Amino acid sequence: MLVLSGIVIIVLGFALRIHPLLVVTAAAFASAAAAGHGPIAVIALIGKAFVDARFLAVAWLALPAIGLLERAGLREQARAVVQRLRRATAGRVLLGYFLLRQAAAALGLTALGGHVPMVRPIVAPMVEGAAERDTDAPLDDDTRQRLRAHAAAVDNIALFFGEDVFIAIGSILLIRAILQQEGVTVAPLEVAMWAIPTALAALVVHGARLLRLDRTLPR
Numbered sequence: 370m371l372v373l374s375g376i377v378i379i380v381l382g383f384a385l386r387i388h389p390l391l392v393v394t395a396a397a398f399a400s401a402a403a404a405g406h407g408p409i410a411v412i413a414l415i416g417k418a419f420v421d422a423r424f425l426a427v428a429w430l431a432l433p434a435i436g437l438l439e440r441a442g443l444r445e446q447a448r449a450v451v452q453r454l455r456r457a458t459a460g461r462v463l464l465g466y467f468l469l470r471q472a473a474a475a476l477g478l479t480a481l482g483g484h485v486p487m488v489r490p491i492v493a494p495m496v497e498g499a500a501e502r503d504t505d506a507p508l509d510d511d512t513r514q515r516l517r518a519h520a521a522a523v524d525n526i527a528l529f530f531g532e533d534v535f536i537a538i539g540s541i542l543l544i545r546a547i548l549q550q551e552g553v554t555v556a557p558l559e560v561a562m563w564a565i566p567t568a569l570a571a572l573v574v575h576g577a578r579l580l581r582l583d584r585t586l587p588r
Contacts, residue, residue, distance in 0.1 A: 375400035435490055447491045448498030459500040460583040463519055464576050466492050467527045471568060474531030477538065482524055493520045500586055512586065519582060523575070530571040533564035 375396035382392030401411040435443075451457050466482075473481040482488075496516045501508055508516070532538045536557040544560050 373400070374403055435486055438490060443490050444494040447494040448501075451495040451498045452502045454499075457495075457499050458503060458583045459496045459516060459519075459586065460579040460581070462492070462495050462499050463523050463582070464579045466520075467523045467572065467575065467579065470524055470527035471531035471572060474528050475534035475568065477532075477535040479528060479532055479538070482528065484521055484524060488520050488524050492524075493517045496520055503583070504586060519579070523579070526571060526575050530564075530568045534561050534568055536561045 378396040378399055379392055382395070383389070397415065398408065398411055401407075401414075406414075451462060466487075470482045473479075493516065496519070497508060497513060500512070500516055533540055535541070541557050541560050541564075545555055545557055548555055
């Protein structure tokens with residue numbers, strides 16, 4: 370049971386708003402110590418995991434480009450474009466991005482989107498611009514943060530329920546491997562087919578929430 374102490378540390382650390390990197394590192398060392406591993410072994414495991422997944426660091430190469438685009442006025446241009454579209458409300462903009470993100474994920478294009486390259490510099494400013502036009506007044510901080518949270522949630526939910534439709538995604542292979550361990554043999558295509566109703570249900574439920582968002586914005 371002491372091996373699970375890392376989970377307790379993560380929960381407490383996030384609840385106390387401690388830096389995530391420090392929390393996760395402390396949890397890793399605590400769980401490793403409970404399992405009988407020394408600090409040198411833990412560092413070696415972390416280093417090995419970093420080397421094995423070093424391709425994930427490629428995403429950091431996009432940050433300088435996004436920074437230059439924002440400095441050149443990308444956020445302002447995104448806001449201005451949506452303000453010229455009279456029928457583009459905050460909820461409709463988010464729903465459109467939901468459809469795009471989920472459809473792309475279902476085709477295996479999970480990199481088409483994301484918080485850093487898409488939500489922060491483009492989607493969130495467009496949603497804020499649409500809300501400012503409809504309310505005819507600057508947004509207060511609570512409303513602005515609420516819209517940004519909705520933009521981030523759209524990206525997460527659309528990706529989560531859309532990627533399982535693609536048969537070659539890691540989650541499908543993981544589900545298949547777990548079922549095989551329990552003696553249940555399924556093809557990846559069968560798992561993907563069963564993910565389609567779930568993805569459609571997520572679209573309907575969250576789409577209704579997004580359309581309701583326009584009616585709850587302060588006038």
